[in-house]
Amino acid sequence: MIGWNALLLLAVAAAAPAQPPPLPTPPATIPSPAQVMAVPADARAVLQEKVMRMANSPEQRLQRLVELVFRPEGAGLALEYDTEATLTVAETWHQRRANCLSFTLLFVALAREIGLEARMQEVGQVVTWYEDQGLIFNAGHVNVGMRVDGRPATLDLDSNVLYDRRGPQPISDARALAHFYNNRGAEHLAMHDTANARAYLQASLQMDPRFVAAWSNLGVLESRENDLDAAAKDLETALSINGGHAPALHNATKLYQRMGDTARVAQLQAQLQRRQRSDPFYQFLQGAQAEKKADYAQAIDYYRRAVRLYDRAHQFHFGLARAYYLSGNNRLAEHEMARARDLGGSEQLRSVYQNKLDAIRRLEARHAAR
Incomplete structure (x- = not known):
């Protein structure tokens, strides 16, 4: 039965829309949506001094804001990446650390404060999942979407992230806050703090009753x-x-x-x-695990499946090139390294791949000369 x-x-x-469970009176530690997004007074003062007074056009204001957030201490926030730092805007400003969600909330709030058009964006998948303390976490991703003088732009704290095929999609502030509360709930769940975990997860579902990750984590909590x-x-x-x-x-x-x-x-x-x-991400992760075990034949099999499913990911071609090289097949390693180079996003990355490609070619030439 x-x-x-x-x-x-x-x-x-x-058949019917999902309805969130009734929200109990949350612990005092849970910030309201307004508190999550609130820009502190000292941040407003800095924005006036270092951005608004020194820039007239939207492009100049955006450039000044980027410099303020990313420059080293003294000239800027010297923001440090911390995967566990799911913080409010004020906490991120004062603690100078952020994960991709905290950075997105901070930057969007600051951008709006100086009159720029900014929104949160969501990437459905960057890595399928990872396991921590027996829990399965969805490794989605958020970043900043901007529109300056009619031109769209994306700003991301992690320049190395690999997006899925759809790429970043605009989301509402409520959806972004659902991410915030769910992250906090998952963190408390990992610490076995079920009271706070439940309150945060229910707050997430109040923001977005169809937020799958929160329903899944709530199921783990009930279990x-x-x-x-x-x-x-x-x-x-x-x-x-x-x-x-x-x-x-x-x-x-x-x-x-x-x-x-x-x-x-x-x-x-x-x-x-x-x-x-x-799922190309799952295949890629399986390939990486096989490679760590020095099972290069299996790694090649998984990497090739990842490439078939998502051909334009330079990371997948690089993994396949590495597995071919470690298995002794320099010819195929050369082919995949060249493909990784061609797909590399930046000049610096393409240069790295080119150097590796040159090394393989030199090695192959020495073998041919024998």
Whole structure:
């Protein structure tokens, strides 16, 4: 009967919009949306002195703002990248550290403060998932979208990130705040602080009732609290919104294994395998793991699948070139390194790939001369 209930939940959730659970009175540590986005008074003063007084056109203001955020201490914020720093705008300003979400919130808030048109953008996938303390986290990505004198631009804290095929898509402030609260909830979940985790995850769903990552994480929380029926409902809701969401598929599989629902487990595993076969990021990560184990034949197989699924990712071609080289196939390594060079985004990166390509060619020439 558990399997039928799970299928029924899936059908019902698919037929009607997902409704967030009622929001309890949150702990005092949870900032309101206005508090998350608030620009502190000292930041406003700096913006007036270093940006507004020294720039007239929108382009000049944007350039001054970029310099303010990225320049070393004394001339700017000297902002440091910290993957765990899910901070409010004021906290980021004062602590001088940020992950991609905190940076995006900060930059958009500062840009709007000086009259620029700025918005948050979301990339559905940069890496499929990673595992930490037994939890599966979606490794999505956000960045800044700008429009200056009618021209669009994207600003990203991480210049090395690999976007999925769709690339950055504009999102509402509410969706960005859903990311913020979900990140905080996941952090508390990893610390086994279920009270704060629950409050943050429910706050995330109040911002966006269809935010799959928050439903998935809430399912994990309910499972930890041994409320398996509630966990199943949360995870089925997540999958009704996005049936290919890998973390939700993984978490639901673990839950139904625990519940002894072998039919649903088999169904979910089949869904997850289909998702993985069509996911270039998953194939790439599997290739990297095989390469670390010095299983270069398997690494080549995975990297080639990644390339077939997403041919324009220079990182995939570089991984394949490396695996070919380590397996002793310099000819194919040369071909893939040349492809990585051609796809490299910056002159500096293309130069790095060219140097590696030259080294392979020299090695191949020495072998040919023997």
